[in-house]
Amino acid sequence: MNFTEHIAEADLKLFGQGILPAGEMLLIAGHLENCSDCSLSHGLESRSLPRTLSNASDSLTGFVTGRHLDYQEFSGYLDNYLVEHEIREIELHLSLCRDCLEELESLKNQRMEDVRYSPPAGLRARSFKFPEFRLPPLYLAAIAAVTAAILGAGAYYLFSIRAARNASDLIVNKPVPAAVEKSISPRSEQQSAEAAGLKSARSARSGQRKLG
Numbered sequence: 001m002n003f004t005e006h007i008a009e010a011d012l013k014l015f016g017q018g019i020l021p022a023g024e025m026l027l028i029a030g031h032l033e034n035c036s037d038c039s040l041s042h043g044l045e046s047r048s049l050p051r052t053l054s055n056a057s058d059s060l061t062g063f064v065t066g067r068h069l070d071y072q073e074f075s076g077y078l079d080n081y082l083v084e085h086e087i088r089e090i091e092l093h094l095s096l097c098r099d100c101l102e103e104l105e106s107l108k109n110q111r112m113e114d115v116r117y118s119p120p121a122g123l124r125a126r127s128f129k130f131p132e133f134r135l136p137p138l139y140l141a142a143i144a145a146v147t148a149a150i151l152g153a154g155a156y157y158l159f160s161i162r163a164a165r166n167a168s169d170l171i172v173n174k175p176v177p178a179a180v181e182k183s184i185s186p187r188s189e190q191q192s193a194e195a196a197g198l199k200s201a202r203s204a205r206s207g208q209r210k211l212g
Contacts, residue, residue: 006037007037007038011141012028027085068097069094069097069100069103074103074104074107075089077105
């Protein structure tokens, strides 16, 4: 609602009853104080204007003293998202409520700090957004199969080496059974005796030939 022009009769009637929003009440009251045409054309002579403004004051008192502004109202005020009468309401509240005024200043300072230390939007996008690269499912399956084959071959090779090493250790370090050792010794002695006898026989025949 914009009261830079003259006030409509319906709005002025609601204003006289004090049932408009606080911001609109404030706008109309300010307009009537400065526009004699509106006040006279709608029957609000100078003697009746104080009573009408008193109704507006009662409506504004509840808005100012009954609560504090919330974050949405602060944010809308700082970002210029509010309409004119809402801005007037908040400014009136801030003029009478030190707590909300301090909260507004704190929020403004915080926003200034965020803007000062934050990189430009384009730089943030380049810094934190990386292109995604994904292999097709077929390649992933092939890589998994090759990896499994390599791991399986390596495990089999290690198992074969360990098995061969253990078998070699058993053969080298295993003691010869006593029965086998006894069966081997007489045979070796017999072979040695046979060899010695054969050698003696050959020597005897060689001597006889020389004598003849």
